[in-house]
Amino acid sequence: MTEDGPIIEVRGLEARYGDVCVLSDVSFSVKRGEVFVILGASGCGKTTLLKHMTGLMLPTAGCVIHDGTDLTQLDEDGLALLQREIGIAFQSGALFNSMTVGENVAMPLREFRLVDEELIPYLVRLKLSLVGLADAEHRLPDALSGGMRKRAGLARAMAADPPVVYFDEPSAGLDPITAAGLDELILSLRHLLGITFVIVTHELDSIKRIADRALMLDRGVVTFLGTIDEAMASDNERVRQFFERRPDEYIMHRNI
Amino acid sequence: MSDKRAAAPDRLTESTGHDLLRAVKAHDLGRDDTLVLDFAGCSFMDSRGGAWVGRVAEIARSAGADVRIEGQQGQVADFLEMIGPGLTTAVTPRPKPMGLVERICDTTVQVVKEAGQIAELVFDALYWLIIAPFEGRGFRWDSFTTELYEMGVRAVRINCLMNFLLGLTIAMMSAAQLRSLGLDIYVADLVVIGFARELAVIMTGVVVAARTGAAITAELANMKVQEEIDALNGMGLNVSQYLVAPKLLSLVVAMPCLTALGMVMGVLGGAFWGTVVLDHRMEVWMDHTLAAATIDDVMQGLIKSFFFANVIVFVGCHNGLRVTGGSRGVGLMTTRAVVMDIFAMVVIDMAFAALLYYVLE
Numbered sequence: 214m215t216e217d218g219p220i221i222e223v224r225g226l227e228a229r230y231g232d233v234c235v236l237s238d239v240s241f242s243v244k245r246g247e248v249f250v251i252l253g254a255s256g257c258g259k260t261t262l263l264k265h266m267t268g269l270m271l272p273t274a275g276c277v278i279h280d281g282t283d284l285t286q287l288d289e290d291g292l293a294l295l296q297r298e299i300g301i302a303f304q305s306g307a308l309f310n311s312m313t314v315g316e317n318v319a320m321p322l323r324e325f326r327l328v329d330e331e332l333i334p335y336l337v338r339l340k341l342s343l344v345g346l347a348d349a350e351h352r353l354p355d356a357l358s359g360g361m362r363k364r365a366g367l368a369r370a371m372a373a374d375p376p377v378v379y380f381d382e383p384s385a386g387l388d389p390i391t392a393a394g395l396d397e398l399i400l401s402l403r404h405l406l407g408i409t410f411v412i413v414t415h416e417l418d419s420i421k422r423i424a425d426r427a428l429m430l431d432r433g434v435v436t437f438l439g440t441i442d443e444a445m446a447s448d449n450e451r452v453r454q455f456f457e458r459r460p461d462e463y464i465m466h467r468n469i
Numbered sequence: 470m471s472d473k474r475a476a477a478p479d480r481l482t483e484s485t486g487h488d489l490l491r492a493v494k495a496h497d498l499g500r501d502d503t504l505v506l507d508f509a510g511c512s513f514m515d516s517r518g519g520a521w522v523g524r525v526a527e528i529a530r531s532a533g534a535d536v537r538i539e540g541q542q543g544q545v546a547d548f549l550e551m552i553g554p555g556l557t558t559a560v561t562p563r564p565k566p567m568g569l570v571e572r573i574c575d576t577t578v579q580v581v582k583e584a585g586q587i588a589e590l591v592f593d594a595l596y597w598l599i600i601a602p603f604e605g606r607g608f609r610w611d612s613f614t615t616e617l618y619e620m621g622v623r624a625v626r627i628n629c630l631m632n633f634l635l636g637l638t639i640a641m642m643s644a645a646q647l648r649s650l651g652l653d654i655y656v657a658d659l660v661v662i663g664f665a666r667e668l669a670v671i672m673t674g675v676v677v678a679a680r681t682g683a684a685i686t687a688e689l690a691n692m693k694v695q696e697e698i699d700a701l702n703g704m705g706l707n708v709s710q711y712l713v714a715p716k717l718l719s720l721v722v723a724m725p726c727l728t729a730l731g732m733v734m735g736v737l738g739g740a741f742w743g744t745v746v747l748d749h750r751m752e753v754w755m756d757h758t759l760a761a762a763t764i765d766d767v768m769q770g771l772i773k774s775f776f777f778a779n780v781i782v783f784v785g786c787h788n789g790l791r792v793t794g795g796s797r798g799v800g801l802m803t804t805r806a807v808v809m810d811i812f813a814m815v816v817i818d819m820a821f822a823a824l825l826y827y828v829l830e
C-alpha cells in the first residue's frame with residue numbers, strides 16, 4: 214500500500230441492470246486525500262457507479278481496486294471487512310427508523326466495537342454537531358425533515374472516521390447556508406484528517422468550491438476526467454453545457 | 470476560584486485520551502474552579518480525541534466548574550474550531566418516561582381518541598360508498614374488482630383447505646366420544662351446526678384477517694410512510710373514496726361468500742371422515758346433515774361474517790393510516806391490526822351468542 218498511489222482505482226467497469234447496460238468501460242482513479250466529484254445528468258448512472266465502488270453491487274466486467282485490494286475478487290467476509298473502512302451516505306438518508314438519530318450514528322461504532330463504549334456518546338454528539346443536529350440526538354428519524362435526515366445520514370457515514378467517504382448528493386435539498394456549511398466541513402475534514410471524499414453532486418458552486426478533480430458521465434460513458442479548472446476550460450460540448458447550465462438544443466428551439 | 474490545569478498529549482487520539490482523563494481526574498474540581506485544558510503541547514487530534522475533550526468537559530461541568538481551552542495551534546486549533554459547538558453544548562437529556570398515573574390517563578385519552586378516529590373513518594367510508602354515488606361522485610369500480618379478486622378469489626383455495634381440515638378434525642374428535650355410545654351418526658349434526666353457526670365464520674375470519682387484514686394495514690402504512698397518502702390528499706383526492714370504500718365493499722361481498730364456502734368445506738371434511746372411517750353411507754350422512762341444520766343457523770353465520778368483514782377493513786385501514794416511525798412502525802401496526810381483528814371478532818361472536826341466549830330464546 215503505497216502512501217501516494219491512488220486510494221481507489223476503477224478499471225474498465227461495466228454495469229448492467231438485467232439487459233440494460235448502465236455503465237460501460239468506466240476507468241479512473243481517486244487520489245488519497247482528494248475531493249473527487251462525479252457529475253452527470255439525472256439517470257446517467259452516478260448512484261450505480263457509487264454502488265459499484267463501495268461493493269454494494271458487483272460489476273459485470275472490470276474491477277474496483279480499493280487501497281490495493283480488488284473488491285470484485287473478495288469473498289463476502291473480506292468485502293464486509295473492507296466496507297468498514299468506508300463511509301456511505303445515501304441519496305435518501307437511509308436511516309434506521311427504529312432507532313433514534315443518536316443510535317443511528319452510534320450503530321457502526323457499537324457493532325464493530327471500534328471505540329471505547331464510554332466514549333461513544335461524546336463521539337456521537339461531536340458528529341451530530343458537525344452537521345448541526347446536536348438537538349436531534351434523541352429524536353426518531355421519522356420526526357425529522359428531509360434535509361435533517363440527510364445530514365443525519367452524513368453524520369452516520371462519518372461516525373467511524375473512515376478514510377474514504379462516499380456522498381450521494383449530500384447537498385441536494387439543503388438550503389444554501391447549510392449546503393455551504395457542509396462544503397466547509399468537507400474541506401476541513403479533508404485538510405485536518407486527510408479523509409478522501411467521493412461525492413456525487415450537481416451544485417455548481419459547491420463543485421467549484423470543494424472539488425479537486427471531476428469525472429463526468431454521460432449515458433454511462435466517461436465524457437470528462439480531470440481537474441475542475443480543466444473542466445471549466447474544456448471545449449467538450451456536453452461539459453460546457455453542464456457548467457453553463459444550458460438546456461438541450463431541442464428545448465432551446467421549442468417555441469413557447 | 471482557581472485554575473486547574475490539564476495538559477493534552479502530543480497526539481490526542483482514542484488511546485492517548487486516557488492520559489488527559491487521568492490528568493483531569495487528578496484534580497478535585499469544585500464549583501468555582503476553572504478547568505484549563507492546555508493544548509500547547511498537542512500537535513494533532515482526531516475525532517476520537519475530540520470526543521475525549523467532550524468527555525472531560527462533561528466531567529468538569531457536572532462538578533460545576535468552567536472549562537477553558539488554551540494554547541492550541543495549527544491543526545489542533547482548526548480542529549477544535551470545527552467541532553466547537555459539539556463541546557460547548559451540554560448533552561441533551563433523554564426524555565423521561567412517564568409515571569403510572571400519567572400513563573393511565575394517557576392511555577385513556579388515546580383509547581377515546583382512537584375510537585373517535587375509527588368512527589370518523591366509518592362514517593367517511595360509508596358516505597363514499599352509499600351516499601356519494603347518488604350525488605354523482607364516483608365509486609371506484611376498477612379498484613373494487615381488483616380488490617375483490619385479490620381478497621376473495623385468491624383466498625378461496627387456502628380457505629377451503631383450512632375449513633376442510635377443521636371439519637375433519639372436529640369429526641375425528643367428536644367421533645371418539647360419541648362412538649362409545651353408538652351415536653356416531655350424530656357427528657354429522659354436530660359438524661354442520663358447528664360450522665354453520667360458528668366454526669366456518671371464525672376460521673374464515675382468521676384466514677382473512679391474516680391475509681387481507683395484514684395486507685391492508687401494510688399497504689396503507691407504507692403509503693403513509695412514503696408520503697403517498699399526502700400525495701393523494703394533495704391532489705384533492707379522498708383516501709376514504711380512493712382506498713377505503715372499494716376495499717370495504719369488496720370484502721363485504723367476498724367474506725360471506727368465503728364463509729359459505731367454508732361451511733360447505735367443513736361439512737365435507739366431516740363427511741369424509743364419516744364415510745371413509747366411520748363407514749356410514751354418504752346418503753345417510755347427508756340426510757342427517759341436512760335435517761340438522763336450519764337456514765337460520767346459516768344466516769346467523771353469514772350475518773356475523775358481514776360484521777367481521779367490516780371489522781377487518783376498518784381496523785386495517787385505521788391502523789395503516791395512523792402509522793408513525795417508518796418501516797418499524799409498519800410492522801408494529803400490521804401486527805396490531807391482526808391482533809385487534811381477531812380480538813374484535815371473538816368479542817362480536819360472543820355478543821351474538823349472548824344476544825341469542827338471552828333475547829331471542
Ligand SMILES: Nc1ncnc2c1ncn2[C@@H]1O[C@H](COP(=O)(O)OP(=O)(O)OP(=O)(O)O)[C@@H](O)[C@H]1O
Nearest residue numbers: 230233235253254255256257258259260261262304
Ligand atoms: N434497480 C434498477 N433496475 C433497473 N434499472 C435501474 C435500477 N436502478 C437504476 N436503474 C437505471 O439505471 C440508470 C442509472 O441510475 P442511477 O440511479 O445510477 O442514476 P443517477 O445518475 O444516480 O441519477 P440521479 O441523479 O437522478 O440520482 C437509470 O437510467 C435508471 O433507470
Ligand SMILES: [Mg+2]
Nearest residue numbers: 259260304381
Ligand atoms: Mg442517484
